[in-house]
Amino acid sequence: MVMNKREWFGLLCKQEEGLLNEEEARLLNxxxxxxxxxxxxxxxxxxLRALLRQQPVALPADGFAEQVEARIFSRGQQWLWQxxxxxxxxxxxxxxxxxxxxxxxxxxxxxxxxxxxxxxAVTLLETSWNPFK
Amino acid sequence: xxxIASVRRxxxxxxxxxxxxxxxxxxxxxxxxxxxxxGDERAFRLLVEHFMAPVLGVTARMLGEGPEAEDMxxxxxxxxxxxxxxxxxxxxxxxxLHRIAVNLCLNELKRKQRRQRWITWLGPAVADTAADTPPxxxxxxxxxALLELSPDARAVVVLRLVEGYPVKETAEMLGIPEGTVxxxxxxxxxxxxxxxxxxx
Numbered sequence: 001m002v003m004n005k006r007e008w009f010g011l012l013c014k015q016e017e018g019l020l021n022e023e024e025a026r027l028l029n030x031x032x033x034x035x036x037x038x039x040x041x042x043x044x045x046x047x048l049r050a051l052l053r054q055q056p057v058a059l060p061a062d063g064f065a066e067q068v069e070a071r072i073f074s075r076g077q078q079w080l081w082q083x084x085x086x087x088x089x090x091x092x093x094x095x096x097x098x099x100x101x102x103x104x105x106x107x108x109x110x111x112x113x114x115x116x117x118x119x120x121a122v123t124l125l126e127t128s129w130n131p132f133k
Numbered sequence: 134x135x136x137i138a139s140v141r142r143x144x145x146x147x148x149x150x151x152x153x154x155x156x157x158x159x160x161x162x163x164x165x166x167x168x169x170x171x172g173d174e175r176a177f178r179l180l181v182e183h184f185m186a187p188v189l190g191v192t193a194r195m196l197g198e199g200p201e202a203e204d205m206x207x208x209x210x211x212x213x214x215x216x217x218x219x220x221x222x223x224x225x226x227x228x229x230l231h232r233i234a235v236n237l238c239l240n241e242l243k244r245k246q247r248r249q250r251w252i253t254w255l256g257p258a259v260a261d262t263a264a265d266t267p268p269x270x271x272x273x274x275x276x277x278a279l280l281e282l283s284p285d286a287r288a289v290v291v292l293r294l295v296e297g298y299p300v301k302e303t304a305e306m307l308g309i310p311e312g313t314v315x316x317x318x319x320x321x322x323x324x325x326x327x328x329x330x331x332x333x
Contacts, residue, residue, distance in 0.1 A: 006323065009319065009322075009323050010316075010319045013315070013318055013319035013322050013323075014315060014319070017300060017315060017318070019300070019315055041326075044326050044333040045322055045326060047333045048322060048325055048326055048329065048333060049294055049322075051271070051275055052275070052290065052294040052295050053294065053295065053297065055194070055272070055275065055295055056272070057186050057187070057189075057190050058186070058189045058190055058193040058198055058202070059186060059189075060185045060186060060189050060203060060206065061203060064181070064182075064185050064203070064206075064207070065178050065181045065182050065185065067207055068181050068207050068210040068211065068214075069174070069178070071207055071208075071211050072211055072214050075211060075215075
């Protein structure tokens with residue numbers, strides 16, 4: 001079986017993870033015994049893994065916990081502001097829509113009775129559905 | 134308080150302690166989690182202080198050391214606070230926090246990639262001079278090689294090779310099959326070995 005460099009590298013990594021099956025292990029061990037280049041590659045992988053394990057742990061800045069608490073507090077207030085902003089937007093949109101349709105922002109306009117002439121009101125009462133009729 | 138302080142002194146050198154705390158420490162942490170769940174601010178603060186370095190360890194590896202990593206680490210604890218009620222203790226709190234950390238970082242990195250794509254599409258590409266700066270030493274080179282990996286490959290390397298989670302747990306934390314973890318690990322190690330030829 002002919003394998004390229006990348007495939008051999010894949011086998012070396014699998015070996016480090018303990019994921020090789022019997023056949024792969026036999027194949028790799030035979031190749032390792034015959035190739036100094038492959039042995040060097042194995043050594044490089046092991047060094048890399050050791051270096052990654054030994055990386056120093058980053059230390060948080062002073063006041064980290066206080067900043068977390070401040071964030072939680074501000075996040076708690078944030079939704080109140082968002083709700084207030086949403087309510088304000090709805091109110092303004094409703095006002096604009098009423099103003100656009102009736103040309104006024106008076107109480108009658110909000111109630112929907114401003115544009116009704118007296119004769120229209122009578123017609124409306126006469127033609128509306130009445131269950132007791 | 135004293136118990137947690139002694140735990141903190143131990144923390145620096147032994148990452149395994151973070152993932153597999155002993156029975157006494159486990160019991161202490163469980164009681165702090167329980168108290169924090171009931172709204173005890175002091176208990177929550179103790180949890181933050183106990184886990185802030187391991188969480189920052191992951192965000193710094195994923196995003197590079199600096200204010201962004203610290204910001205993301207703080208966000209992890211805000212998410213913990215919001216989800217304490219749902220934490221059932223099936224995994225250790227350290228694992229739970231690492232899972233949140235790595236997934237938040239992945240989202241952030243993918244968001245950045247999308248933004249970068251838009252910027253490149255809208256205008257001429259600006260050369261990233263920081264990426265061309267030669268590393269000053271081995272630690273610097275290692276961090277640079279890590280940051281040159283794709284976000285998905287970096288997440289696998291950080292969880293499996295830096296933090297030492299087994300392949301199975303790494304796969305569970307990232308929501309991908311074990312085979313994908315193994316193949317991403319192999320590709321990532323190959324890239325890093327090529328990048329660090331001078332030092333290995």
